[in-house]
Amino acid sequence: MTMTLAEKIIARAAGEARVRPGDIVTCRVDLAMMHDSGGPRRIKPMLERIGAEVWDLSKVVIITDHFVHERDADSVAIQKTTREWVAAQGLGNFHDAEGICHIVLPERGYLRPGMFVVGGDSHSTTGGAYGCLMIGIGSTEMAGVLATGEIWVRVPPTVRVQAAGRLGAGVAAKDIMLMLCRRIGISGANYKAVEYAGPAVDAMPMSERMVLTNMAAELGAKAGIIAPDAVTADALAEAGVAATGTDGWRGDDGAAYERTIAFDADDLAPQVAAPHSPENSAPVDAHAGTPVDQAYIGACTGAKLEDLRMAALILHGRKTAVPLFVAPASVRTAEAAAGDGTMAALEEAGARILPSGCGACIGLGPAALGAEKVGISTTSRNFKGRMGAVTSATYLASPYTVAATAIAGRIADPREFLADATP
Amino acid sequence: MSAGNMKIECPRAWVFGDDIDTDVIAPSAYMMAPVETMAPHCLETLDAAFASSVGPGDAFVAGENLGIGSSREQAPQALMLLGIQVIVAKSFARIFYRNALNLGLPALVCPAAGSIRGGDALAIDPLAGTIENRTTGETLACEPLPQHLMAMVADGGLLAHLEKRLRAGA
Known part of the structure; x- marks a missing residue:
């Protein structure tokens, strides 16, 4: 049995x-x-x-x-x-x-x-x-x-x-x-x-x-x-x-x-889910170039220490083109990220660090999306109105892709930034 | 109502599609407020007139995967507050399904729910697993609600059911 x-x-x-x-x-x-x-x-x-x-x-x-x-x-x-x-x-x-x-x-x-x-x-x-x-x-x-x-x-x-x-x-x-x-x-x-x-x-x-x-x-x-x-x-x-x-x-x-x-897994490309459902996803190429108003790294899905490190790897030595908000998943996460230089890399790139909590993933706090705004996020759900105004729209992606997009101001393939980082 | 013999008469059906999520039923923006404040915004992104037009005893009918998303109980609660007395869907997201039953709101799985049109009058027998469409004359089969769950629903939900059990045991 x-x-x-x-x-x-x-x-x-x-x-x-x-x-x-x-x-x-x-x-x-x-x-x-x-x-x-x-x-x-x-x-x-x-x-x-x-x-x-x-x-x-x-x-x-x-x-x-x-x-x-x-x-x-x-x-x-x-x-x-x-x-x-x-x-x-x-x-x-x-x-x-x-x-x-x-x-x-x-x-x-x-x-x-x-x-x-x-x-x-x-x-x-x-x-x-x-x-x-x-x-x-x-x-x-x-x-x-x-x-x-x-x-x-x-x-x-x-x-x-x-x-x-x-x-x-x-x-x-x-x-x-x-x-x-x-x-x-x-x-x-x-x-x-x-x-x-x-x-x-x-x-x-x-x-x-x-x-x-x-x-x-x-x-x-x-x-x-x-x-x-x-x-x-x-x-x-x-x-x-x-x-x-x-x-x-x-x-x-x-x-x-x-x-x-x-x-x-060898064949998998970075993915992006378009509004308003996580199943509305495609390889990043399908959405590359789509402009966004802001980027969010947060929530239980996408703001643990490893997630912040992924973002820092892309953001290190670069500047964001659109507002990037980072809400570490826990106080201990934030402390560890401060201790190993991850937080400094994020902040130097222009990220605004928010307190730990559910935050914009449930439409709360400074990173909640305003009317007609388009965001990209490391969170898990992009149902209509979840992250702010009912007329806002959210793309979902990995911390790598969200960081790359924050730099470009439009949806971008993070592998292009990694190639730059290690010539 | 008694668990043994119950037919739910619904004057009107309100029909929605697949994957109706909890952010649409119970918008995050009103999560801190009492459910009475949230209810008028229930489903407003899909049908602005729903909350003000739905009436006492009406049925809420949806397609596949009704209630996907959050565990927030305000989703079935808002529907109940607006007068909905039964929900029917081709399939349910599991937390939403359990929440509805736990609150005393009968939830029926009906693969043929697609033939119900907005405004149809329905007579639903949860134990027998039938939905009689009084408008079209058609009878649809749904999964019968197990007796032990119907007993809980008939008591008014899990709390009332537990209250009865705790009193009986005391």
């Missing part, structure tokens, strides 16, 4: 020897993560209404990231509600304005292979890069988890993405995801688990793997997952997690995948 990695984790959480795709089982939750938008402001009245207490405070993490830098009355009230609830509960796992929840959660060592985790945000799939199964849920469902410690799930079939070869210079995990959005569509993996494997994935650092699992959400997936290996073990050690052993958390040989999507 063989199972995929996702099936194994669900079986373990459900206390079953074996589960099959389509089975409906009730899982014990190992960890529940919330942010300020879907968290206390919404779940506090729900828990009060049903008279329930949190089942296990040690398994709950709250990370504020949505409305942390706004100064309007609504934002201030939301943060106040959040802090007061955390204090009243005596909740220790609270990270206030320290960065975006999907980045802070593993950075602080909460995730480990084999865990069954729920997150109150659609990009909760990101956590699967650490070999756990992490799924996104809404606030009412979260209130149910907090009250009971359980959630029912339908076991998803697993789709395997098999990436042969190795990404070329100037090509990133983001390009893989934009290509996949086009190839299978934004509902292409609806209700499914997407497991990424192959030499191109093995070669990726953790932050690039997190782009694959993060944007599993843009394929409609319930979860994105990568079997843990030495890279995972190193990342866990870096986050201060005592050795937990990553062995065993991998799919069985011969496990049944619903479908395998194979591609060769």
